[in-house]
Amino acid sequence: MDFTVRYEPSPDEVARALDQGLTRQLRTLYVALPVALAGAGVACLLAGAVGLGVGLMVGAVAFPPALKWTARRMARRQLAYICVPTTLRVADDGYACVTDQSTTTVQWSMFTRIDGTPEFWLFFIGNQWSGFLPRRAFDGEQQAALDGLFAAREPAGRG
Known part of the structure; x- marks a missing residue:
């Protein structure tokens, strides 16, 4: 898997992800x-x-x-940094998030839990919510690939 998408999160979308996380x-x-x-x-x-x-x-x-x-x-206070045009490059081992102000690279192995919801993938380190990816940024095929990747990393016995 290797694909790149561009999107811009809205303040309401960030608020919903924060609330869910x-x-x-x-x-x-x-x-x-x-x-x-x-x-x-x-x-x-x-x-x-x-x-x-x-x-x-x-x-x-x-x-x-x-x-x-x-x-x-x-x-x-963080919306000015989050709600900007963003490029995501997604690969099998992690993703890179690039804006005009920052570049962040994260390995999937960093997350102890990834919860899929109808609107987001929510990322957790331990029990702490650490971020999200919006499903709307990806087409159906890309969403299915990410769902499959995250399901494959789920610990045994978790459902």
Whole structure:
């Protein structure tokens, strides 16, 4: 496999990739912290500490959207560097991403996990989301080749 494509990610596309990547990265936190806050809130309400209990319950509801808002705010600072015309050269061993401002070469072996979604391939190093490739940048044949490459690298027992 060896092909080159040009595309320009949109701010909305980057925001969706970020949201999907962080949601997968922080899945446990998205569930565990609100559950813990709600449980503590119920305990406080039962103990008569109404103000604290209500505050904890509000925190349980507000935490997930607040986390997403914070991540998007941080990402907005990078949009000027990400949402530019980009050339991707994809090969069997990795890819190169070239813009007017930077050139990055990455080996597929660097990623411990690559999750395919209908819109993106999301890249993880350990449990940390580290980037994405948009499917729309590739034609159907190229998408199939990438899906096959990534499926072949999946660890045994993962599905």
